[in-house]
Amino acid sequence: MSRALFSRRSLLGFGLSLGLLAALPAQAETELRIGYQKSSTLISLLKSQGSLEKSLASQGLKVSWHEFASGQPLLEALNVGNIDLSADVADTVPVFAQAAGAQLTYFARETPSPAAQAIIVQDGSTLHSLADLKGKKVAVTKAAGAHYLLIAALAKANLTFSDIQPAYLTPADGRAAFENGKVDAWVIWEPFLSAAQHQLPTRTLADSKGLASYQRYYLTSTRFAKEHPQVLQTVYAELAKAGEWLRTHPVEGANILGPLWGNLDPAIVQQANSRRSYQVRPVLPSGLGEQQKIADAFLAEGLLPKRVNANDVAVWQPEAENAQ
Secondary structure, three states, rough: OOOOOOOOOOOOOOOOOOHHHHOOOOOOOEEEEEEEEOOOHHHHHHHHOOOOHHHOOOOOEEEEEEEEEOHHHHHHHHHHHOOEEEEEEHHHHHHHHHOOOEEEEEEEEEOOOOOHHHEEEEOOOOOOOOHOOOOEEEOOOOOOHHHHHHHHHHHHHOOHEEEEEEOOOOOOOOOOOHOOOOOOOEEOOOOOHHHHHOOOOOOEEEOOOOOOOOOOEEEEEHHHHOOOOHHHHHHHHHHHHHHHHHHHHHHHHHHHHHHHOOOOHHHHHHHHHHHOOEEEEEOOOOHOOHHHHHHHHHHHHHOOOOOOOOOOOOEOOOOOHHHH
């Protein structure tokens, strides 16, 4: 019997029922449906400032926004045609979508941000090294970038996933379990990481530096990429501008994003953003090497049902003058 934690059926489901997906509005020819998460920083900026709507209005398009709890259901919604574009998801998420046979296309990425996720423990914890995780209960979100960080960190300590007790929790549930001492460690990303570090007595066992690049990818359906390249060109250009604006306006950006992230203190938002690159770049087939490492690592741990070829995926390229 396969050890795969994610069966083909569960991968195709991505944790969200088709009934819920069907509740999303049907596509209209004049509507661009964008899926995002609360932590989708650049998309959240575009949404709040209205700049993307203004750019797409000349193409006769309106924008509708659809929030998802995590990257897995977001890409499932994209795969079944209930949204057109996905805001940034962690590098691990497309790997699971590939394993499920999703017909998705990369159209942009954010360059590596290894400081934007980490393994943390309570400040008074007896855990002081990665090796100390053996036998401990560790909270992590399934298929998130943090999931790969945990695998890589365990490997560095000559441990495997079977050496720990994983607790698969959403960021909100992981925070509660960590704060209440129900888990020994928590693997989490920004802005949840900075929020915990500011609001709780924590200590960092390791971040992703030297373990995982932690890139975030923007995706669309392969059909949409073929039929609407000019729309992707516009979205790509606006994302790049938003990233540049945020890097040069950290205070203003924090004041906009704080209320969108549960009224987080601007100081927390600034710290979280300082750990993300927000450099939007094209996705190159030659640059998917880490995606292959991620896929192979999950397969080796029995977390994928089959081998994934990271290069067996469509990649859209922006026009040269807009590609940085």
